[in-house]
């Protein structure tokens with residue numbers, strides 16, 4: 139049996155964070171920056187938190203190549219609140235929004251939008267249980283209020299190769315692949331990502347929005363549900379998730395220091411190592427088409443279903459945890475977000491090989 143000196147957590151979110159970030163975060167819990175006060179207890183309208191907010195927003199701008207045309211917000215409520223707020227703010231009752239249905243989270247976004255206006259599903263791979271990406275629609279009606287896409291489908295392990303330029307405002311859910319590769323973020327009028335995968339702990343959601351979008355809000359909305367109010371109050375309309383935003387800042391610094399180019403290069407290597415082993419090892423297979431495969435969530439199965447639980451137990455005994463697939467699809471899912479190292483993936487591959495040898 140081979141051993142790892144650490145536990146490798148492949149959870150899809152809340153996900154593993156870089157060790158340096160955890161170290162700094164834990165120190166700040168005891169004493170934030172030598173102030174004698176815990177990060178958990180600093181005033182959310184004070185100068186320390188204001189500096190955290192400003193630096194984090196500046197880093198998001200820098201990492202995504204955004205200029206001052208974009209507002210950066212930290213919000214509560216996870217991905218689902220964005221599913222509701224997007225149509226609430228940008229879809230009038232008589233208007234139509236286009237959605238690409240590439241997985242469960244896209245479908246959930248669609249269900250939320252249907253409360254507010256007309257929804258046109260432009261393309262869907264639901265019939266095939268989302269095992270591949272739907273075709274990108276050819277004739278997108280030009281008068282859509284916006285077009286919504288999910289860049290990476292966390293549950294099914296598919297990922298769009300790029301974020302395309304379209305003529306209407308593009309709104310992208312980038313929850314499970316933000317900061318994992320170079321994409322043209324300026325093709326989006328708005329993008330959002332829950333923190334709990336590539337950014338930080340659950341509790342904060344990052345939203346970037348082109349300023350002209352704020353002029354499209356036509357409904358009368360209570361302040362907490364109105365993007366313009368959040369922008370006006372600079373993400374402190376109410377008490378924000380201070381700790382989650384602080385840890386997100388630590389991760390953003392880590393991403394900047396490493397560089398997105400380097401992160402992308404490593405993510406490609408990590409994904410290739412694991413997909414190659416899935417293809418080589420006769421005990422495993424993946425239903426996901428090669429060209430649609432995600433670098434972030436690698437979904438695969440046991441060829442013989444009876445070995446599924448055995449492999450899960452073997453992983454656990456080898457120090458690999460949370461590799462079980464989403465409950466709606468079964469099998470395995472290895473989430474290889476930025477904090478997972480090439481060494482970690484090599485270890486997972488070695489464990490798969492050892493499992494195969496033990497079965498002989």
Ligand code: PMP
Pocket residue numbers: 151215216217218219243288290291292293311312313314332
């Ligand atoms: N979008 C994507 C792509 C996700 O993977 C998830 C959840 N993992 C969500 C949205 C929903 O996020 P939340 O649970 O914070 O509402």
